[in-house]
Amino acid sequence: NYALVDEMDYETLVNQDQPLKLDEKAARNLFNLLNLDMENRVAGILTTGSNLGGTSAVTSKWDSSTAGTSDPFGDIATAKESIRSTTGMEANTIILGVEVYNALLRHADIIDRIKYVQRGVVTADLLAALFDVQNVYVGSSIINTGEENLSDSFSDVWGDDTIVAHFAQPETDGKNPSLMYGFRWTNPMFGTPMAVEAWDDPDHRNFANL
Numbered sequence: 001n002y003a004l005v006d007e008m009d010y011e012t013l014v015n016q017d018q019p020l021k022l023d024e025k026a027a028r029n030l031f032n033l034l035n036l037d038m039e040n041r042v043a044g045i046l047t048t049g050s051n052l053g054g055t056s057a058v059t060s061k062w063d064s065s066t067a068g069t070s071d072p073f074g075d076i077a078t079a080k081e082s083i084r085s086t087t088g089m090e091a092n093t094i095i096l097g098v099e100v101y102n103a104l105l106r107h108a109d110i111i112d113r114i115k116y117v118q119r120g121v122v123t124a125d126l127l128a129a130l131f132d133v134q135n136v137y138v139g140s141s142i143i144n145t146g147e148e149n150l151s152d153s154f155s156d157v158w159g160d161d162t163i164v165a166h167f168a169q170p171e172t173d174g175k176n177p178s179l180m181y182g183f184r185w186t187n188p189m190f191g192t193p194m195a196v197e198a199w200d201d202p203d204h205r206n207f208a209n210l
Contacts, residue, residue, distance in 0.1 A: 001185075002037060004030045007207050027196045034194065040143050040157050046095070046180065047161045054082055061160075063103040072107060076131050079164035089166040089177055092133050096124075097158035098140040135167075 006026040016022050049055035056079075060070035080091040096104070104110055105122045113130060114120055128136040139158030146153035168178035184193045201207040 002034060004033055005209050006030055007201060007209055009207050011206070013208065023198070030196070031194060036141060036143065036157075039139075039141055042180070042182070043139065043157045043159075046163050047159060052179075053086065061103075062100065062107055064107075068108075070107075071109070072104060073109060073131070076162075076164060079162075080131075080133075083164065083166055087166065087177060091164050091166050093135045093137070093163075093165050093167045094128070094131060094133050095137045095139055095158065095163040095165075096127075097161050098138055098156055099160045100162050101127075101138045101140075133164075 006029070008022060008026060013022060045051050058070065058075045062070045062072045062075075064070055076094070083089060083091045101124070104127060110122055110127075110130065111120070114122065114126060124136045124138055128134065139156070141157040142154050143157050144152050144154050165179040166177065167180070168176040172178070174181060186193050187195065199209050201209050
């Protein structure tokens with residue numbers, strides 16, 4: 001189980017203007033931080049090679065915009081074939097770290113394939129069509145790993161990694177092969193995976209906790 005707390009002093013709460021709704025904003029902020037923490041844990045699992053069926057480094061990184069210096073289409077095709085040949089399942093999803101996505105936006109091989117269609121603008125949906133998968137997701141979240149009250153240290157949650165995988169459809173019963181099934185426990189006291197509680201701080205009499 002994971003939890004976060006926000007502390008608000010009574011003086012601020014009783015003097016706030018109604019539109020501010022500080023308690024609602026605090027709850028929303030805590031909810032977002034808990035989701036970010038979960039995403040960071042998932043990304044850590046998916047980008048650690050020992051947790052997956054196979055990993056490999058591309059021969060040449062895709063951050064060069066010059067044609068012929070790297071081969072994203074060949075690299076993705078190799079990854080997809082590796083999944084098909086070892087599981088019998090077709091890869092249907094690609095997760096790109098934002099650094100990788102930004103490199104593909106200006107990659108000459110990508111631009112060359114779309115220059116005569118639409119507006120020649122690269123998007124995640126267009127990459128899904130080019131790589132022949134159902135979904136391309138871009139991991140753009142950042143996390144601050146700096147210690148409290150010290151300098152910030154921001155980094156991309158998904159780094160410069162690319163995950164090619166087969167994911168079962170959301171309506172599956174859990175029996176279909178898939179990468180990264182996740183299970184979330186619902187506390188019967190709350191009835192939802194996440195809940196908010198408010199209470200008076202026992203250690204600081206002039207504060208309320210959320």
